[in-house]
Amino acid sequence: MSSQFPLLLCVVAHQVVAGDSPPLNQLKGHFFLLIIVSASFFGVTERLPLLFWFFSMNAFQRLRQQRLAKATKPFNARGGSIARCEGCGLPVVQCACALMPEGAPKAAFCLLMYDTEPMKPSNTGRLIADIFPHNTHAFMWSRTEVDEGLLALLADPTYSPLVVFPESYVQEGERVVINSVDTLPNRPLYILLDGTWSEARKMFRKSPYLDQFPVISVQPQTLSAYRLRVASNENQLCTAEVACCLLQQQGDLAASTMLHDWFSLFRQRYLTIKPHHQRFLTDNVSAGDDQRSAIS
Numbered sequence: 001m002s003s004q005f006p007l008l009l010c011v012v013a014h015q016v017v018a019g020d021s022p023p024l025n026q027l028k029g030h031f032f033l034l035i036i037v038s039a040s041f042f043g044v045t046e047r048l049p050l051l052f053w054f055f056s057m058n059a060f061q062r063l064r065q066q067r068l069a070k071a072t073k074p075f076n077a078r079g080g081s082i083a084r085c086e087g088c089g090l091p092v093v094q095c096a097c098a099l100m101p102e103g104a105p106k107a108a109f110c111l112l113m114y115d116t117e118p119m120k121p122s123n124t125g126r127l128i129a130d131i132f133p134h135n136t137h138a139f140m141w142s143r144t145e146v147d148e149g150l151l152a153l154l155a156d157p158t159y160s161p162l163v164v165f166p167e168s169y170v171q172e173g174e175r176v177v178i179n180s181v182d183t184l185p186n187r188p189l190y191i192l193l194d195g196t197w198s199e200a201r202k203m204f205r206k207s208p209y210l211d212q213f214p215v216i217s218v219q220p221q222t223l224s225a226y227r228l229r230v231a232s233n234e235n236q237l238c239t240a241e242v243a244c245c246l247l248q249q250q251g252d253l254a255a256s257t258m259l260h261d262w263f264s265l266f267r268q269r270y271l272t273i274k275p276h277h278q279r280f281l282t283d284n285v286s287a288g289d290d291q292r293s294a295i296s
Contacts, residue, residue, distance in 0.1 A: 089126055
């Protein structure tokens with residue numbers, strides 16, 4: 001029985017690590033120390049590397065592992081056949097983990113992800129969790145079976161939750177729309193509806209637990225540079241680009257620049273393995289000027 005005790009603690013620790021509510025986050029360090037001591041006492045320290053891996057994952061990586069575990073068949077995403085690094089999501093030969101920065105933005109982020117989104121190699125919501133691991137939460141979206149951890153996060157009095165969605169799609173009088181976070185009583189928590197455009201609209205319309213929160217939109221200064229997937233509109237930004245705009249609008253230029261640079265590196269290395277995208281990697285300054293003039 002004594003030899004099973006560290007294993008039991010590992011199971012409990014996995015449940016703790018899998019959660020992202022603030023109370024659970026406060027317990028992680030205590031569980032970590034307790035398991036190390038117990039593993040040493042019972043002579044099963046060979047299991048510690050698995051525990052270290054659990055504790056090193058960010059919110060997106062944990063959610064991805066949970067979604068993969070629930071899959072009943074292989075997910076055949078475009079680019080899914082390529083061997084990829086679990087740390088950065090790039091092809092192993094293009095791994096950028098050694099270059100991954102870590103920042104502390106003035107706001108926090110909540111990735112609300114649609115179904116298979118965590119399994120798509122082209123997802124950029126993961127980039128936010130990559131460099132802001134202590135300020136990013138991630139949950140699967142559901143209309144009826146809402147994650148208890150998500151509800152706890154939304155009820156956290158230290159945050160002022162905001163649903164990020166284009167103002168033009170909000171009917172007048174339907175929701176409160178704000179243009180600035182300066183008057184919020186608490187730290188902004190940006191809720192990002194992560195999916196395709198049609199999926200994001202569905203999440204916005206069919207999430208009654210989000211109706212009480214104000215809506216905030218972004219005002220991009222350039223067209224999207226995403227190109228990892230085909231967008232239905234060139235004015236639509238990917239999730240990481242939206243987060244950059246939000247941070248910039250808030251005046252957090254350091255965090256915005258860090259995320260933008262990480263997104264640019266991810267995009268460049270992702271597209272390197274796609275020969276038909278090579279021309280986009282050589283865009284010069286004049287091309288950027290053309291983009292800016294196109295929306296002015």
